[in-house]
Amino acid sequence: TEGSSLAFTARDMKKPMPFKLPPTFNRKFTAADCVHRRPSRLDYGFWWVELSWPWDNVSDGDIIASELLEAMLGIWDYMKNSGDMPESETWALDWFGYLPCKREARRIKGMYVQTQNDIVPQPTSFPDAVCHSGWSIDLHDPQGINDPERPPNTDQYVPYIYGTPLRCFVSADASNMMMAGRLASFTHVAFGSQRVMATCCVHGQGTGTAAAYAALHGVTPQDVCKDPGAVWSIQQQLLRDDQFIPGQINQDPRDKALTATVTASSEQDNGPAKAVVSGQTRAVYGKGGCMSSQCLPGTNRWISNGLPATITLMFKEAVNSVGQVVLDC
Helix, strand or coil: CCCEECCEEEEECCCCCCCCCCCCCCCCCCHHHHCCCCCCCCCEECCCCEEECECCCCCCHHHHHHHHHHHHHHHHHHHHHCCCCHHHCCEEEEEECCCCEECCCCCCCECCCECHHHCCCCCCCCCCEEEEECCCEEEECCCHHHCCCCCCEEEECCCCCEEEEHHHHEECCCCCCECCHHHCCECHHHHHHHCCHHHHHHHHHHHHHHHHHHHHHCCCHHHHHCCHHHHHHHHHHHHHCCCCCCCCCCCCCCCHHHHCEEEECCCECCECHHHHHCCCCCCCECCCCECHHHCCCCCCCCCCCCCCCCEEEECCCCCCCCCCCCCCC
8 A cells, every 4th residue: 555654844043953853763864865856945845754654554553653753853854964965053843743635545445446447557437426636546555665775766758637537536335435535446547646636626516416415315425426417417417606616517407607608808819708608717729638429628717818708698588596606716
C-alpha cells in the first residue's frame, strides 16, 4: 500500500536558531539518502517523509507514527546541521504533526471496481458518472523514506479528464452503504489517480447527492444505480450545483435560461454570449481536457471585449416564477 506521511511547518526567525535532535531520536540522514528526496523548501515539508511496509497501515498506525516522527526530525536535523543547506540557519520548526496523513488503507468493493484500464490510454465513458478526476496515476514506494535508492513515487501521465461512476461509491453487498474518497471502489493502481484531496471532494459531492436522492425517494443506493432516470436526475442536480461530469451537460427542464435567446453588449469569437447556456460550465476541450466525445468544444463562457459589459436573456414567453438565479463566473 501507499504510505503515510508526517508534515511540518517552519519559519524564519531572523536570527541563528540551532537545532539538536532529542536524546531519544537518533536517525541521521546524509546527502546520499536525499538523492531522490532533496529538501526543496524550508517553510513546509515533505510528502516524501513516508512509510508503510513492513507495517500495516490499518493496525500499525502508532508504530508508523513513531517511525515517521523520527524520520521527519532526522530530515530537519540534516537540513540544519549537515552544512548542505546554510540558508536554514535562521529557520526553526513551529509545528509538526503526529497523526500520519494516511494515503491508503481499506476500500469497499463496490458495484463497480474502477481500474487503470478505465483511465488510460482513453477513459471509459460511464453513463452513471457523477464526478471527474485527472490526476496522474501516482504510485508511491511502500518502503518510502526507508528506501533511499529508489524514487519516492512513479507517475503515469493521464491524458484526459475522466469520469467516475456512481457504482464505485455504492457497496456491492451492503444495501445501505456508500463510501467516497479513499474508501471507494478502485484497484490499487486506479486509486493512485483517485486519492488526491480535490478529487475526493467531488467524490463526496456526487455520493452525497445520490444518498440524498435515495433517502428522499425511499430507495436503496443500489436501486438508484440501476435506475437510469434516477441517475439522470442526480447528474442534473450535480450540474446545477456546479459539479463537472464528463459526457454530461445541463438539460434540467427547471432551468429557464436554456430556452432564452442570449445577446451581449460585446463578445469575442472564442467566447460568444450564447455560450452561457451551452449546458457545460468548463473549458475542457483540447489537450489536457476531456476526450472530444465527452465534452463540448469551445470555452463555454461569455468573454466580452471589455468593461462595462452587459448580457441579456430574452424569453419568448413570460417567466412567471423564478426560484433561483445562479451566475457562474
